[in-house]
Amino acid sequence: MTLPAVDKHKQPEHEHRIPTRAFTSKSAAGLVVGLALVALFAVVRVLAPSTPENFGLPNAARDFATLSISVVVESLPFVFLGIVLSIAVQVWLPEGMLLRRLPRSPVLRRLVLSLLGMLLPVCECGNVPLARGLVVKGLTVAESMTFLFAAPILNPVTIVTTAQAFGWNNGILVSRVLGGFFIANLVGWIYSRHPRPGELLTTRFQETCNLADHDGGAGRVQRSVQMFSQETRAMMPALFIGAGMAGLIQVAVSREVLVALGSNPVWSVLALMLLAFVVAICSNVDAFFILSFGATFMPGGIVAFLVFGPMIDVKMLALMRTTFTAKTLLQLSLLVALCAAVLGLAVNYGH
Amino acid sequence: MVIRRLVSRWQGVVLSLIGLTATIWLGLSGQLALYIHPRYFVFTVIMAVIAGVLALAAFALVPGTSDAPDDGHTHDGDAHTDADGPSDGHGSRWGWVWPAGSVLTIIAAVVALLILPPSTLTTATVAQRDLNGSASALTLKAPALPGKGDYSAFTVRDWASLLRSGAGQDFFADKTATVTGFISADKTDPNVFFVTRFVVTCCAVDAQPIGVPVYHPGWQNDFKTDSWVTVTSSFRANPNAASPEAIVLIPDSIKSTSQPAQPYVY
Structure with missing residues (x-):
């Protein structure tokens, strides 16, 4: 019975020390990775050819892409809004x-x-x-x-x-x-x-x-x-x-x-x-x-x-x-x- | 194993980043109108920015909690502390299907949202959705008739509504229309094409094609379908009496033009 009790005392300390020290450098690195990805996506988007003719896609394929993208662009903000509300309900509203x-x-x-x-x-x-x-x-x-x-x-x-x-x-x-x-x-x-x-x-x-x-x-x-x-x-x-x-x-x-x-x-x-x-x-x-x-x-x-x-x-x-x-x-x-x-x-x- | 874990952990955030980079770029370059109704522009861009902040925060904060010590301390007796993350609980034999699908989804998203040039709907969708078949697209905003004067502001939609409303030939006799749209062929009469636009109520998914018929034998030699033109002309009776379009535009000349910034009408 005593062993787990000792463990419990030790562990929070141990858990506390490591993340706080590693925290800043790790999160800075994470942020850099994230920003790099955004930059990469932005560069790809800006450099990609801007006229549909360059791709020589048949009309039906173009419309398939346009319709699918349209569903994504239209729904994305609503999905994000739902996620934000869900976070608000779960994390920020007082319990129950x-x-x-x-x-x-x-x-x-x-x-x-x-x-x-x-x-x-x-x-x-x-x-x-x-x-x-x-x-x-x-x-x-x-x-x-x-x-x-x-x-x-x-x-x-x-x-x-x-x-x-x-x-x-x-x-x-x-x-x-x-x-x-x-x-x-x-x-x-x-x-x-x-x-x-x-x-x-x-x-x-x-x-x-x-x-x-x-x-x-x-x-x-x-x-x-x-x-x-x-x-x-x-x-x-x-x-x-x-x-x-x-x-x-x-x-x-x-x-x-x-x-x-x-x-x-x-x-x-x-x-x-x-x-x-x-x-x-x-x-x-x-x-x-x-x-x-x-x-x-x-x-x-x-x-x-x-x-x-x-x-x-x-x-x-x-x-x-x-x-x-x-x-x-x-x-x-x-x-x-x-x-x-x-x-x-x-x-x-x-x- | 490492890749599988990376993919399952970051797939959602990466897909979000792809989606919102594309959205913000479309907003900045004024091309959101290719996909959604202008009333959503502000909301869409604001949500994209909020989601962008959250996604970057996820990169900054989530790896900081390497999950093993975190879960270990709260329920130290528990065997199933999910240290491996929920995704690895799948059977081993088909285990590769899920990450492979995830990678494919990401590639498809990159191609569709970041590489393909933004595009309007084409005549393929006109053929798919009855031209001028939509009652609401043509009656919702039935134009207020400006008494004697100025029809110059009339759009393809206004004229198409008027033609559909059954106004007689004498009504159109003294009127001149200037309309811009893309060319779609008449299914029944090779001498006629339609100056076509899509009416959008929410996003491109609900686009309904409308058009004003133009009688111009041999138009196929000068113009391709899907190319944008401006036609200025008065209305006449259709020389082909058998055609369902009784009244048509018969222009002397047709001007090629480039696709307008707002290709759809609302």
Whole structure:
């Protein structure tokens, strides 16, 4: 019994001495490496040829690159914002400040969480890092799903843009808001009954959760920076791969086929859900995008697009894969797709 | 092993640096408009700078905590102190797939964001997305008609909206349009091309092509598709009565021009 006690006394001392001495020189070296990388990237960018003709790429390849880059450039600031918010919640908010104020009853908790997006108007790509942060802080997996699916729809920016695009026409706005709210809470309720919710998460993310308990020793700045490096490690590859897939599918899938399906009550719903999955547009502006199909598609299809798209699409699946297992994501996609389809069909036929 | 650890540890920060270097460069050289709507410019650049500071701080601070002693002291009894970092927990046989994929992602990001020249969308996307097929792109900003006078400020979008709104031939009889856009061929009539622009509501992903038809037999000899032109002309009835475009521009001459700084319309 005595030995570990002695050890404990010795170790903090020992741990204290080494980093402080090595700290400054090491971090200076790290900073130099970082700055050198930035300089290298900047030089490459400035020296690269500036006219597209030099590369002789076919148009389709050029558009694939442009579309993918556009997804990255558009989503990147939102992902960073999500990471910064996630760091704020995990490191800088007083312990339990957010979660302690939630109601006790699980159903009420999820109801409140699905309204959290009202306070944090982040686009859906920013919600994934934020949701990860909340799980690390002690939110259950089911609750994080409710937040993840509700926040992009029950979000002031989304509601305003949808209202601008559609007004009160055909109940599109109401169906979107209430439908999104209902589906998010349904998904949360179903997964709250899972006997071992830990299994829904990837092992890598479970380790992140465990690690979070460990680094209580480091300073807040240090922990923030560590978390930034951790979160970008998970998010960036997913974002880049998701953007590449979104660009590729857009160049490859013919829209004429989609539009041909638009006037059928059943096919319009399915076709627009497929389109939502493929184009992977931020929920903040998807209403303007789909407005352009408003003439060809039935309102139920548009509702299905507006509800399904923010929850599940190629980019979101890539981002969520950092956190949930493939099996969970498959179940979630099917569940959300089913609900969105039912909602769309109800709008089409009850019309 | 060393490479694998380096890659798994720094991949995210390096990809961020690539992304934000490209973003800031696009912002400085005024080319962000090729990818996103101008209302996002300020937000995008600010977030890129904040992320840049955090990424550099990560280089400065994260290696300082060589993880072995750090984890060792908090839970000294724990066997699974993650001293190797979470990434090495994968099976050994397929262990190389992950780092190889990571390196490929980084290379792809460098090529796409740092080497390829920034580019607008081309006629390949016009073909993919119905030209003038988008109701919102053409009605959202239906132009306020300036009574008697000045149509000189009218853009491709305004004229395309007017043409689509079904205004009759007498309405267009006395009007002269000056429009700039890139050339895309008419699918049905070889004598007609469209002066085309993309309407962007958020980013290039949602770009919708719109265009004003120009009747100019033999245009293929003088111009390539995708090249930018300025056309000044009055509107006439389409000589080809079978064409779906009843009213077209019939210019005497077409001027080549360079791609404008803001190639999309909003």
